[in-house]
Amino acid sequence: MVGPSRSRETEDPPLPEPDRKATMSRWLPLKAFRQGSPLFGNDVVDDDLSEGIAREELSGLAYMFWGRIVVLGFLALWVFFTLPLERSGAYLLAIVTFALLGAPPYLLARRGLGGNAVTAVFLLLDAGVLCLILLVPPPFYVEGWTPQINLRLPNILYAGIFLVGMALSYSPTLVVWTGLSLTAAWAAGYLWIASLPGSVTNTSRQMLDGGFTPEEVIRRFLDPQSVSLTVLTNQVIFLLLITSLLTLAVWRSRRLLRRQVAAEAQRSALSRYFSPNIVRELSTSGDALIRPERHQAAVLFADMVGFTGLSEGRSPEALMGLLSEFHGRLARTAFAHDGTVDKYIGDAIMVHFGTPRTRDDDPVRALSCAVAMIADIESWSRERQRFGSEPIHLGIGVHYGDVLVGNIGDERRLEYTILGDAVNVASRLERLTREIGCTLVVSDNLVRAVRQAGGDPAAIAPALKAYPARTVRGRKAPVAIWCDTEPA
Template sequence: MSEPFAAAEPSPDPLSKPRAARLARAGLARMLAFRTSLRVARLRHWLAGRLPPRARGRLAENVRHAELAGLAFAFRARAVAIAVVALWLVVLVPWPRGLYYLAAAGLFFVLGTIPYALRRHRRAWTIKLAFTVLDVALMSAVIIVPPPAGLGIDWPIQTRLRTPEFLYVLLLLGEAALTYRPLAVLWTGTWIAAIWSLGVWLVYGREDTVRFVDAARDGAASAEESLKIFLDPAYVGLTPLWTQVIVTGLFTLLLAIAVWRGRGTMLAQVRAEVVRADLARYVSPDVADALAARAHAGFGAPQTRVVAVLFADVIGFTGMSEGLGPERAFALLGGFRERSCKVVFRHAGTLDKFLGDGFMATFGGLDGRGDGAARAIACALDLQHEIDAWNAKRTARGAEPVRVAVGVHCGPVVIGTIGADQRVEFTVIGDVVNVASRLQSATREVGGRILASDHCLAAAGPAAAGRFTRSLPLTLRGRSQPIVVHVAE
């Protein structure tokens, strides 16, 4: 993030220089305190199982995208089903009667294309549900009503209820299930039962229809008479209709439950991704991933691991901020933090915390890959390269270059969450942390930009040693025994 006010000349300040510097630092401190309180509030929302308003908006948007993807997939599945049925009709139905059914299949495709084209309309689901009714009506009419004269076989209309074509209507339930909407399944099943029942009842009520109820009025029919009635081409019974309605209802209910469960899984996945993305803005992404994956499995329990710790700090930031207002100092700090995050995450590190104008990062605490020292050294070198590239841009526009000091050490630490009920933090604790911090501070007196302990450089392997120009024993503050450190200029 580039600082938007860096190239502007500072405005005249009627205050004295010391007082102006104090006011600038106070303004920057207030901004940092506000950002910290916002971070705590977001984490508190997450830990309480709630989403902040912005995250809820992104959750709704992601769910909408998933539903649109479901509609698109349902349309493609519908198109494939129509193509398969059309090919089957070409093989099964003789011409020119097959042309009639192919035309019906084409109309059915058009009825699916219209709601698909309007899927982003604000009333897209109302349109889809309305066209579902038309789908059921069209398919039921094509099955029950004979083709026009000259195209069909001259059989009674009642015979069309004896074929298994009703199964085609149930394919609409499969399409509805692909939309992630249980309501769409229930709506489709209800209209299938209603429209198909209406069609059967209209045929049943025709004067030329033969029914068992008519025979019952004339007295009990014998087995031979009953068989004769059943085999009559004009016979229509209601038992198959009740069977179709009951099976349709059960199939609809079971499919709606399955879609409801699938939608719950989809919502959980979308919510987890939104939470992880939102949380990753306030904690390191690998910590966010671990929290999202193991939030209910004892995440953060203290354990001892060998971890590489990196401390980095902007040298002379207080002096630089004296000539800047709070906004420009904040922009400068934001630019440093953005570049630091990019480098740390590039090397799969954990950004433990920001420390004013510096930060602490760890490597190997969560992934257990065993190459934490090598990644920490590579991160330190890459960070200086990133700062050099940033300084080239700053110098070109007349801004003061930024100098960053880095200290790296590795060894056994205790890693886990620590804090109170109102505020917890995932961090590492141990002497390794203190040594890395003091190595970073010692860069001023040693004269290099990176100080790495001999133990860390040895653990990183010989490939990292070539970037360090000298070695020396160094007694750190608070320690009686010197350690060997390596310096990168």
């Protein structure tokens, strides 16, 4: 029997899919973020913007549908309790019919089968049915009631309510279409009644300038067959004005919506490059990050021990998956402790606490983060072993001291980072874990800072033991350290 190839032997068995989004972190020019440079990833932002607008439009259809249901529900209750049963039945049937007409565009849009064209067709049908209900008197009206008399009722107000409800759509186009459809349907119905046999049409100018006496004007106005074209003109103007104002309001709301969605899209895209605390700072006072500042911070370096051996024989895809999972776990732990992920360096990660703003508990969170990282990687390592993969070992170094926080590079390519002796010492302490044979090495500076902040190093990291001072590369004076193993 032929055995599997070496590359297959060293590939890890499939593990649960990691959270890829939490692992994405790169460097990004802050100036490019504010100016909308292609370096920011406008394709991502445009996609997010389009998706955000589409979500809001679907949400608008939902509000329109449920708003219609609520309003019609109130009308149904009002009809049921105020009208006799023989009259309320027909009205309730009309209300139910109008309610059902609002369901198809919303349901189709939810399934991705509809769109503005489908919605426009149903809105045209809505306008026609609504005007039919409002203009044509039902057969159970009192004897002698004519369609012409029905024109004198304030039914146009219900049409106005329907039109106002379109403001929930976030679509100026749909508002204009609905207003024009409703106006056309109303005018067509009104003129149809005016054209019926026996209808007597008149205008205000005819009534006032026709030489009629006041008694004749009143008699013509009260005539059951009288139809005022002036009233129709006023109603059409009313609908068109409401349509214009609503269109302007929805257009302005949509602009504000686009700005809000764009800001969220940019924030989302920015979070793929920066830690959450940096994103918050950029969202509120981005210019503050441009100015370099000197203060104290805790610096943490975490590295995968034996990465060279683990990477031997692995395909690039498998190696990338391993690093993504490793980085993702460390980054999530860092974010949970409100740390700033500075960069990924191969199989290592650099995190600092005290940026962009210092806090009293920076050293406490740094030590707690280191302990949590170790626990998480140990848990992952046991899980890998159950699947038949090699265990993962970690080395972490943490130091507390003065740093310079700000941007380095030029205006075309900036990197927000920290510089200073504290960074170098933390990196050297992480390297000491191999020499000493431990997982965690922290400086005495950090331990003292934890105590000064009100924390208890023994409670946070019970395994820590004082270790003889060590000389690290790049420093003349030895560094007092603590390790999670007993001194030899």
